[in-house]
Amino acid sequence: xxxxxxxxxxxxxxxxxxxxxxxxxxxxxxxxxxxxxxxxxxxxxxxxxxxxxxxxxxxxxxxxxxxxxxxxxxxxxxxxxxxxxxxxxxxxxxxxxxxxxxxxxxxxxxxxxxxxxxxxxxxx
Amino acid sequence: xxxxxxxxxxxxxxxxxxxxxxxxxxxxxxxxxxxxxxxxxxxxxxxxxxxxxxxxxxxxxxxxxxxxxxxxxxxxxxxxxxxxxxxxxxxxxxxxxxxxxxxxxxxxxxxxxxxxxxxxxxxxxxxxxxxxxxxxxxxxxxxxxxxxxxxxxxxxxxxxxxxxxxxxxxxxxxxxxxxxxxxxxxxxxxxxxxxxxxxxxxxxxxxxxxxxxxxxxxxxxxxxxxxxxxxxxxxxxxxxxxxxxxxxxxxxxxxxxxxxxxxxxxxxxxxxxxxxxxxxxxxxxxxxxxxxxxxxxxxxxxxxxxxxxxxxxxxxxxxxxxxxxxxxxxxxxxxxxxxxxxxxxxxxxxxxxxxxxxxxxxxxxxxxxxxxxxxxxxxxxxxxxxxxxxxxxxxxxxxxxxxxxxxxxxxxxxxxxxxxxxxxxxxxxxxxxxxxxxxxxxxxxxx
Numbered sequence: 001x002x003x004x005x006x007x008x009x010x011x012x013x014x015x016x017x018x019x020x021x022x023x024x025x026x027x028x029x030x031x032x033x034x035x036x037x038x039x040x041x042x043x044x045x046x047x048x049x050x051x052x053x054x055x056x057x058x059x060x061x062x063x064x065x066x067x068x069x070x071x072x073x074x075x076x077x078x079x080x081x082x083x084x085x086x087x088x089x090x091x092x093x094x095x096x097x098x099x100x101x102x103x104x105x106x107x108x109x110x111x112x113x114x115x116x117x118x119x120x121x122x123x124x
Numbered sequence: 125x126x127x128x129x130x131x132x133x134x135x136x137x138x139x140x141x142x143x144x145x146x147x148x149x150x151x152x153x154x155x156x157x158x159x160x161x162x163x164x165x166x167x168x169x170x171x172x173x174x175x176x177x178x179x180x181x182x183x184x185x186x187x188x189x190x191x192x193x194x195x196x197x198x199x200x201x202x203x204x205x206x207x208x209x210x211x212x213x214x215x216x217x218x219x220x221x222x223x224x225x226x227x228x229x230x231x232x233x234x235x236x237x238x239x240x241x242x243x244x245x246x247x248x249x250x251x252x253x254x255x256x257x258x259x260x261x262x263x264x265x266x267x268x269x270x271x272x273x274x275x276x277x278x279x280x281x282x283x284x285x286x287x288x289x290x291x292x293x294x295x296x297x298x299x300x301x302x303x304x305x306x307x308x309x310x311x312x313x314x315x316x317x318x319x320x321x322x323x324x325x326x327x328x329x330x331x332x333x334x335x336x337x338x339x340x341x342x343x344x345x346x347x348x349x350x351x352x353x354x355x356x357x358x359x360x361x362x363x364x365x366x367x368x369x370x371x372x373x374x375x376x377x378x379x380x381x382x383x384x385x386x387x388x389x390x391x392x393x394x395x396x397x398x399x400x401x402x403x404x405x406x407x408x409x410x411x412x413x414x415x416x417x418x419x420x421x422x423x424x425x426x427x428x429x430x431x432x433x434x435x436x437x438x439x440x441x442x443x444x445x446x447x448x449x450x451x452x453x454x455x456x457x458x459x460x461x462x463x464x465x466x467x468x469x470x471x472x473x474x475x476x477x478x479x480x481x482x483x484x485x486x487x488x489x490x491x492x493x494x495x496x497x498x499x500x501x502x503x504x505x506x507x508x509x510x511x512x513x514x515x516x517x518x519x520x521x522x523x524x525x526x527x528x529x530x531x532x533x534x535x536x537x538x539x540x541x542x543x544x545x546x547x548x549x550x551x552x553x554x555x556x557x558x559x560x561x562x563x564x565x566x567x568x569x570x571x
Contacts (some may be wrong), residue, residue, distance in 0.1 A: 004395075
């Protein structure tokens, strides 16, 4: 699972609704893999407004990845920034591990890069 | 605007104009054509396009659009055709010394080699002095005799019309072979065929920079075609086994990933996640440029959602097995209940209305019962505009490829509405299908 996807997922257990706690999900035992991918600036720039930047920085920091605290004025002209963004959200994969919700404690497991976000029957 | 001849494939006839319009929008090429002159029985349509350059752009991703030819003439006989072509001799000068080729075909009848040669020779009045070159000539001319489709053993003696012009561009029908299911490393019994998967990518306006999502991703057919055209894509499914490749055909190839390697699309097919779209974990502010999907109709793939059927024994999710609560175990499958077709569709529309960007598209298949179908069956939503509705008939039932565009942002409470008092034909589709579309015993009004 790429970090771009992680930035779009929240905990959806019934009654877990505190937006500060249910997102972003916290990684534990994350096995990372860097896989090079072709950079597409048009896509990166379009995605910037759709990302939750503070959540992305928080997640990246926890994984030991450095990201600027805020988005530059004109990201489309900042090659350095785009490269960092590309590497972080599109080239960093979580192969195995878990995502925990700080609100309700639910554990979502990631196996072979695919997260399982099915809920148990008492959670829907 | 100058006239061009659009030459369609004679397959999926009901989808052709929809694709033409989608290509026009996608490539930013304005076109004009007379809707009345289009016939599903003919592969030809005269379309006005600003220039040959624009025509080339229009054609390049065409799947049902075979080629575009610059209009030089169209007549019922060769005599009339020549007369029309002779009205603009100044056009011929440009090609006087070019290497050239003539392509002579019949629609509804095969022309023999002798017949083709005779036709080519009849155009000698053009007076081209350049060499004939079969491969990569400077210019290619196209003659097509339209006899029409017939179920008689012998086709008519003379064509209805003869079309003539200069070839401008071919479409991308060669992609159908590239994505052919027979060649695909990983597939399942509900994988969509290549031709329609490609048409859907055009309907969705999949293009570089776009983010496309399939909430019933299965084995990922639409992720492949949308990402082939440059979009980034994601998918989810309630059934993790389809995604991972631990069920379905070709087990052991590592699921969708095998296809990403096969088509070199791992850069742009971002992720697949296991969850129930009814209980989805997308956070607020998530936005997709397109949603492209084939929801389960409950026929080959049982449509299901998380939940427990009334009257069944509650699963002991909390039962401790080997020291761990059942629901936390890796092999736990939460109970599911059937997910009725009209609910699937109205949930899908509500989801699309929320999660699409304004201007984004929802492209999905809707099963319909041929005898009962009514235009009112197509669900509507205040935030979505119906763009296209194309039928693929299977006899007593059909499926329709519906394209919708989000026209305005929504409040979370706005909802999709079937026409009041109207029960769409796709309601309880699964039961109707297995009952061979005979009236159900519970519906006396239809007996």
